[in-house]
Amino acid sequence: MKSSQQSVSRRGVLSALGKLVAGAAALATARKVRAVTKQAVTTPAPAGYDPTKHQWRMALDVNKCIGCGSCADACKNENHVPRDPGYFRTWVERYIIKKAPHGSGEPCGETLVDSPNGSIGGFPPTLVPKSEILKAFHVPKLCNQCSNSPCDMACPVGATFRTPDGAVLVDPTYCIGCGFCVQACPYGCRFINPLSHTAEKCTFCYHRITRGLKPACAEVCPTGTRIFGDLKNAKPDDPLLQFYAKNRLQVLKPHLGTLPRVFYAGLDEEAR
Amino acid sequence: MPPQITRLLLVTVAIVVAYFTARHFLVPASFGQYGWYRADALKDYQLLPINYAGQAACADCHEEVIKKRAKAKHRSIACETCHGPLYAHANDPTVKPAKVGNGNFCVRCHEAAPARPEKFPQVVLADHNPGQKCTECHAPHLPTEAP
Numbered sequence: 001m002k003s004s005q006q007s008v009s010r011r012g013v014l015s016a017l018g019k020l021v022a023g024a025a026a027l028a029t030a031r032k033v034r035a036v037t038k039q040a041v042t043t044p045a046p047a048g049y050d051p052t053k054h055q056w057r058m059a060l061d062v063n064k065c066i067g068c069g070s071c072a073d074a075c076k077n078e079n080h081v082p083r084d085p086g087y088f089r090t091w092v093e094r095y096i097i098k099k100a101p102h103g104s105g106e107p108c109g110e111t112l113v114d115s116p117n118g119s120i121g122g123f124p125p126t127l128v129p130k131s132e133i134l135k136a137f138h139v140p141k142l143c144n145q146c147s148n149s150p151c152d153m154a155c156p157v158g159a160t161f162r163t164p165d166g167a168v169l170v171d172p173t174y175c176i177g178c179g180f181c182v183q184a185c186p187y188g189c190r191f192i193n194p195l196s197h198t199a200e201k202c203t204f205c206y207h208r209i210t211r212g213l214k215p216a217c218a219e220v221c222p223t224g225t226r227i228f229g230d231l232k233n234a235k236p237d238d239p240l241l242q243f244y245a246k247n248r249l250q251v252l253k254p255h256l257g258t259l260p261r262v263f264y265a266g267l268d269e270e271a272r
Numbered sequence: 273m274p275p276q277i278t279r280l281l282l283v284t285v286a287i288v289v290a291y292f293t294a295r296h297f298l299v300p301a302s303f304g305q306y307g308w309y310r311a312d313a314l315k316d317y318q319l320l321p322i323n324y325a326g327q328a329a330c331a332d333c334h335e336e337v338i339k340k341r342a343k344a345k346h347r348s349i350a351c352e353t354c355h356g357p358l359y360a361h362a363n364d365p366t367v368k369p370a371k372v373g374n375g376n377f378c379v380r381c382h383e384a385a386p387a388r389p390e391k392f393p394q395v396v397l398a399d400h401n402p403g404q405k406c407t408e409c410h411a412p413h414l415p416t417e418a419p
Contacts, residue, residue, distance in 0.1 A: 021293075024293070024294075024297045027297060028297055049318060051306065051314060052306075063389055064389060065389075066381055066388045066389065066392055067385070067387055067388065068380050068381045069380070070353050070380075074324060074352070074353075074357070077323055077324070077356070077357045078322070078323045078324055078357065094387050095387070096386070096387065121380065122379075122380040122381075122383070123385065123387070125385065126385070126386060126387070128386075130386055133386050136385075136386040136387035137387055138387050138388075158308055158309060159309075161307055161308065161309035161313075162307070163306065163314060164306050164307075169313060169314070169317060171309060171310055171313035171316075172316075173310070173313070173316075174309075174310070174313075203317060206314070206317040206318065206320075207317055207318055207319070207320035207321075207322060208322055208324075208326075210317075210318045211318075211322065213322065213324075213326045214326065216323075216324045219324050219326060219327070219350050219352060220324070220350055220352055220353040221353070222349045222350075222353045222381060223392070224348065
């Protein structure tokens with residue numbers, strides 16, 4: 001009676017268990033092989049970089065930016081960001097604040113903000129006549145690498161994380177491309193890469209800074225608008241510390257409590 | 273021990289063993305080293321190839337150009353700002369860098385615009401020798417001198 005009714009046999013269970021163990025072992029081996037090949041085909045990075053011994057920051061001097069777009073262009077070259085307008089890890093915005101109509105009781109008139117193709121190739125001449133402009137300036141934007149980042153709180157799979165050295169990164173092997181982080185970022189710094197379908201954003205050029213180079217945008221900035229440094233290893237004459245000492249600094253949208261690691265000098269109230 | 277307790281214990285042990293076995297294979301080894309994420313993701317980022325070699329790499333071979341522009345206002349600009357990404361060239365000098373612009377590349381930075389800082393040198397293109405190329409009068413590395 002027993003053998004005729006039993007659909008689950010001891011032999012069957014044992015063989016299924018054996019297959020499971022073999023499969024798991026094969027998976028682990030495959031993962032190891034993939035890791036080794038990946039190591040071999042990519043550029044070797046210097047071994048021994050310890051993220052707990054660095055603390056990266058970027059500071060931007062709005063008074064110096066000329067809106068040439070070199071940074072946005074270099075970022076796309078360095079990080080293989082899709083060339084289509086709409087995908088940017090860094091970009092420059094042009095703010096044109098008009099004069100208030102006489103007797104309006106307001107200090108400023110309308111504010112016009114544009115960033116054609118993220119400023120790559122420079123800005124076209126503005127259509128606002130010079131006599132109507134109260135003030136105008138450029139604001140470079142990038143991921144603020146917040147210490148209290150809303151994007152990683154929104155991630156349902158834990159793909160976004162804060163590194164010990166002051167960056168916020170996305171693990172593309174975990175990211176499912178749901179886009180919650182894109183919506184959560186109050187600075188509009190994220191996008192879903194159309195090729196990988198994973199979230200992408202500025203990494204502070206993590207592959208460069210860990211090799212002792214500057215991020216691509218800071219490297220090519222012709223006016224010294226972008227100042228980058230390591231607070232844990234900064235000497236007193238470090239450009240970043242000098243910048244901190246000589247300027248009154250601000251962050252974007254401080255009321256959101258995101259605690260950015262990107263600082264601005266000379267920021268206007270209109271720039272957000 | 274009653275047989276149902278033995279069976280319950282066996283099932284419990286099997287579940288616990290299965291959980292830890294699955295965890296061992298499914299959770300990456302580096303998970304949790306710095307936080308609630310895969311620490312090897314940092315290494316993955318570090319291994320990405322670079323395209324901009326950096327100013328130090330340019331200065332290694334092209335010291336004469338660095339010296340030449342030491343007095344010029346352009347001295348603080350990285351070579352790759354105008355010449356583009358040069359890691360391939362720095363690795364293998366036979367890889368020739370692309371040519372810069374067509375003689376009017378200067379415009380990108382120096383065309384007069386209201387949003388540019390007032391002290392920054394700017395020209396109104398329509399008034400400043402229209403029709404001529406910048407490089408006819410200005411050497412790019414030493415812009416105050418003729419080429």
